[in-house]
Amino acid sequence: MAPASTATSGRLASVYSEVQTSRLDHSLPLPSVLKSSFQIVDGPASSAAGNPDEIAKLFPCLFGQPSAMLVPSQTSLPEKKLKIGVVLSGGQAPGGHNVISGIFDYLQDCAKGSTLYGFKGGPAGIMKCKYVELTPEFIYPYRNQGGFDMICSGRDKIETPEQFKQAEETAVKLDLDGLVVIGGDDSNTNACLLAEHFRQKKMKARVIGCPKTIDGDLKSKEVPTSFGFDTACKIYAEMIGNVMTDARSTGKYYHFVRLMGRAASHITLECALQTHPNITIIGEEVAAKKQTLKNVTDYITDIICKRAELGYNYGVILIPEGLIDFIPEVQQLIAELNEILAHDVVDEAGLWKKKLQQQSQQLFDFLPNAIQEQLMLERDPHGNVQVAKIETEKMLISMVETELEKRKQEGKYKGQFKGQSHFFGYEGRCGLPTNFDSSYCYALGYGAGSLLHSGKTGLISSVGNLCAPVEQWTVGGTALTSLMDVERRHGKFKPVIKKAMVELEGAPFKKFASLRDEWALKNRYISPGPIQFYGPGSNDINHTLLLELGAEA
């Protein structure tokens, strides 16, 4: 067992900016149900998102658990000294530190004498029993601050029997009453497997998940949004708004902006709703319409040509990072390339290309050189193309250029085209959390503490009614198994929380779809400006959430 590191924070020696300092003492409102005595009321038994029979087999102890809801009560939960662990899993999202603060404050307020351990570096910290005991002094410098550096995160998973055994040993060694896993869909699935494992082993340790991802693709009826999405989108939207004003001022650039968010296009859609770009590509729509890269190129080119006729040789185009993942023909090409690169010699003369199927060969030749090279070179350790490294925005600029040149030759286009590429990614994952994310995360953490205190396990902390003032937010937990379906992998059923994709029938997409033609040809740009912590705009909530909750038309 590794010794607990001394309780001094990596940030204690830091110099803070004035804004950072002001955020430290920003007081966080709590939902009123958390401000006095409450009890937990169970809802009806739950099922699963799909294949309930298989989920029931995979989670014999936990399947069917009801949702839990906090309601005011005359009596408090019994005083108890708890030993709780917390872990950050996966990519950074603004607000993670506040989840931890929320758990900590819950324990201080409602379970005096409790201990909170922060496992370091993600799930590996659980397996290796690498942790720090969190104290008020340790936590303070991270309040309302971005990043995950209080205890850092990691991408390891607790998967094999040996790894579950290690987690079990850690829980026993630290005499844990509970564990909070802060993560995305995979990490929450993992949290539920751990909860099931602990329950099967009749251990006292409970496990509660928290919904984290800037991508916004972990959500359900009971979990209206994942934290970090609000902040990340606002950071990107600030930059997009600035670039739009630049486009309108210079009148000569098309800015192609690639935005983080690989699996789903929620970030791109939200940024579009915040800024009103001329063109927005939504991956889910491209997939649903089975579009080719040529279709996407033509769509963009058509609008550029129409705008040129109106005298506009500038514009802003938003592209989700995962675009090419949504295009079947590109997927096919990549699969074939992976095979060829794994098994064949890639000769300079290009004879290897003959091994591609005809459609893939045509597509490959259609791609700009730089992208051909990226497809050939960048492989992850598993031999797969690293899609996130493919500069889709430059690829589209190049393909649009070629198409416009062709149309110019044919006399169909008389404009001038200059493309500028941008990738807004890392700068959005670790910003100072917005007031919304600060409060939401604090409530998620505080609520997770209450769920563990009352002995719940296998739930994901759920805070609802988010369009109302914080005081009126609801607090509870949702059975993780109720969010699950199964996927067949290597001949076995594996439980998965399905990523929430952009719904083409959902309110956010429908609003976007109803306005995009107007945005395409008229310049309805909005500049959201920098995130504000005080004054006008400081309590705005993102459009996706407002629309999904019916609070915006």
Next chain:
Amino acid sequence: MAPASTATSGRLASVYSEVQTSRLDHSLPLPSVLKSSFQIVDGPASSAAGNPDEIAKLFPCLFGQPSAMLVPSQTSLPEKKLKIGVVLSGGQAPGGHNVISGIFDYLQDCAKGSTLYGFKGGPAGIMKCKYVELTPEFIYPYRNQGGFDMICSGRDKIETPEQFKQAEETAVKLDLDGLVVIGGDDSNTNACLLAEHFRQKKMKARVIGCPKTIDGDLKSKEVPTSFGFDTACKIYAEMIGNVMTDARSTGKYYHFVRLMGRAASHITLECALQTHPNITIIGEEVAAKKQTLKNVTDYITDIICKRAELGYNYGVILIPEGLIDFIPEVQQLIAELNEILAHDVVDEAGLWKKKLQQQSQQLFDFLPNAIQEQLMLERDPHGNVQVAKIETEKMLISMVETELEKRKQEGKYKGQFKGQSHFFGYEGRCGLPTNFDSSYCYALGYGAGSLLHSGKTGLISSVGNLCAPVEQWTVGGTALTSLMDVERRHGKFKPVIKKAMVELEGAPFKKFASLRDEWALKNRYISPGPIQFYGPGSNDINHTLLLELGAEA
């Protein structure tokens, strides 16, 4: 003469974000000298920044003009109806709209019945007499907003005798009493030539300049800063701070951040002072020390190796856009390539390379492939490499990778290196201006109005004492000729306002130099957070200005 366009604003149909809307009615404080009656007091006769005899010959009417300073007075300037033009010249900088608002409000407040014409699309608008008459309704939607889209800008220059003639015709046609030129070093030189021309022709039109450039390289004793620098640096610093938190949280990336600012490295230096990165390259220092690209690569690599020994395989590195312009050997290579590409055939086999001098050939071979390609392909209409398009950050990542690999083979480096590249550029030029830039620009414009009202010409609007509260700011004008030197071009002396480079003996650089070794190995990151318009941090002034004015140690 083109008809004035109708006085409806392009932004009238716009939807504004809550923050944009709140900025519209943000009330702008004025220096107290502008709030009641004032008179203008002349200082002593001025000289030039260099070669005063040649400047005197080039500006026979204007050379030697004294600086002007506004001081409180019992009597106001005589009521007069003025006809004034204003033009935006060159790249966008946050606050330009407020300069125009300042001029407009001056005329409304102190010269009732005056007219303000906005020339459209930069100096070309003057030559073609393309303008819009500015009204309160037209101007209102642009108050405290970013961008230059109220009247747009342009990069044309008034240079040839025909062009001066056109400008003269416009001044006569519109019966102009004065013109305000908002621009950088070139545009202000041009403004002074125009002032001289009008004076020689005994025309009544006066010309006043205003210091604009996010690059911060137009400044002097009397003109402490150019507007837009404050906002742009804060926008970049927000992003850098976010990326730093990300670096510290993930612990596995080196972020190479290229920052806008080609001629001088003020932006990079200011961002370093705001955020404390591990490594910062200042072009002026590279030039002064006559460093090669290999020297710069080694400097970065050495620090990465030392950090690896301390267990840090992450970090943040700032690079000025213009870095390669400061490296003599790269300049030489580019000059040779320009010649070869203009006159020779570039054969696939690479025989053309033999035409390079030995040192250049070695350097070329040392460069990563992608950069070799950029050097060969991208030419501007004059046949020159477009340095701004060269992805210096990727070049350095690639060169550092190669060097680290070598050291790894030699057993001198045992760390892991993953580079992530960023370019923060366009997103900084058109942001909503900070409170500082908003107020500074408004005072610059208001002051320019007062200078024209009192018959001054050939001055640049100068607002001083900027570290004090706005009420105590000084307002006046500085003889543009006093900022000038001459350069010999095509056998003739041309007047130039020399760009203010980063002074290696100046306070900002010295402060940076005294701290950078600590920043290199310890992680002293600061996250400035998003620009705030209310509350803590909202009235911060950039470090460069504070240090140069002696208001920060």
